[in-house]
Amino acid sequence: MGMYAAFLAVAGLIVLAFLGVQAAGLHFLFGALIPYVAFLVFVGGFAYRVYLWGTSPVPFRIPTTAGQMQSFDWIKPNRFDNPSNGFGVVVRMILEVLCFRSLFRNTKSEIHEGRLVHGSEKMLWLFAILFHYAFLVVFIRHFRLFLENVPGLILIIESLDGFFQFGVPFVYLTDIMLVAGVLFLLARRIVLPQIRYISMMADYFPLFLILGIALTGILMRYFIRVDITAAKAFVIGLVSLKPVSAPEIGVIFYIHLFLISSLLVYFPFSKLMHMGGVFMSPTRNLANNSRMVRHINPWNPEVHVHTYAEYEEEFRDKMKQVGIPVEKE
Amino acid sequence: MYNGGKILLGLIIFIGLMASPFIFGLGKGDAKPTPSIDTPEIKAMAKKQCVEPKEVMKTEHMKMLNDWRDSVVRDGKRLYKATDGKEYNMSLQNTCMKCHSNKTKFCDKCHTYVGAQPYCWDCHLTPKEGV
Known part of the structure; x- marks a missing residue:
C-alpha cells in the first residue's frame, strides 16, 4: 500500500513540474522560487532538528558495547568497539560514518532444514555503501555547475568518474552505481516478505524520489540533452542571487530541479535526517566510562540532604545527655 | 543544549x-560564455548555418561527432546528409574546423565554462590559430 502511494506521489511531483513548466510556463516559480524556499527549509529544518536533539539530555552513558570494556590491566579492552575515552570514540565514529561498521555486522536468520540458523549478511552493507558514496561523488561533481571557475579537483573527480570513456558524453560510473544502489535498496523492500511487512510509505518515498532524481539526471545527460551552458548560467544566476527565468532550457531540467527541491523540503522531516543523526546517536558517540566517571543526571531536582555531620551538629547536646557516642566532642 | x-x-x-x-x-x-563565430570562413557565408540548426548543434554536437567518428573510422563512410538535404564531408578537421577555425574562442569557451573535457584533441592535431 505504502509502496504504491509513494510511487504515485513521486509520479505526481513529476507531472506537476511538467505541467507547471510546459503547460503553464511557470519557469521562474519552478526554477528559482521553489528551489530557494526548499534550500531554506532544508538548512533551517536540519539545524532546528539538530538543535532539538542537542537539547535532549543524555543523562546516562548508553553506548552499545560491542567488545570488551576497559577493565583490569590484564584484560585487553577493545578500544574502538567499546571505547573508554575520547580518542576511541572518535575512531569509532569515523568507522561508523565512513565505513558503516555497524551495518557490516548485519546478520540474518533463516530456517534451514527445519532449524533456525543465523548468518552474516553483507549485501545490504555493500549496496548501502555503494549508494552513499556514489551519491556523494555525484553531489560533489555537480559543483562544476555551481562554481563559476571549475576547481581542478572537481575536474579530476569528473575524469576519474568517466574513466572508461564510453558513451556520449562519457558515462559516469557513479551514475550506474547510484541507480544500482537505489534499485537494490528498493528491491529489498519489495521482494523480501519480512522487510516488505515492516516497510511504510516513508521508506519507499525517499527511494522513489532519489531514483527519480537520478533517472532525470541521466536522461538529461545522455538522452534528452539540454543546453548545458544555459543550464550552468541559470544555476550561477541562482547562487549569485540574481535569478532569471530561463525558458530555453528543456523541461527535463525543471523536473530534475523540482524533484531535488522536493527532496530538500522532505529531508528534515524524514528518516533521511540520519545524515545528521549518525553524529548525534548516544549509542555511538559516548565513551563507556560509567565505572570511571560519575555522571550526574542534569535534570535531577535539587535534593535537600541532612548529612550526619549536620545532624550531629544539631543534636550534639541532646545526644551527649543520653549517652549516645558522638564523633566530635 | x-x-x-x-x-x-x-x-x-x-x-x-x-x-x-x-x-x-x-x-x-x-561570465556567461559567448562562443565567437567571427572567422573569415563564416563571415563569407551568405546564410550562416552550421551542419544542423544552432539549437540542435548546441545539445547534439557531441553525439554527432561521435557518430561521425564511428562512421568514418569503422565503416569508412564519409558522407553526411543533413536534415535540410545538404551533404557534408564527415571530418572534424576539414569540415568543422574549416569554419570554426577559432578553437580557443569557440570550442573552449563553453567547454571550460561547464568543465567538459572532450577527448577530441587526444588524437587530432590541435589546430593552429591566427594563421
Missing part, C-alpha cells in the same frame, strides 16, 4: 558547506 560547543561547531560546518556555492557565487554570474 548539552555538548553545545561540539554540536554548534558541527552545525556551523554543515551550514558553511551548504552555503558555499552562494558565498563563492556572490557578485558572479556575468
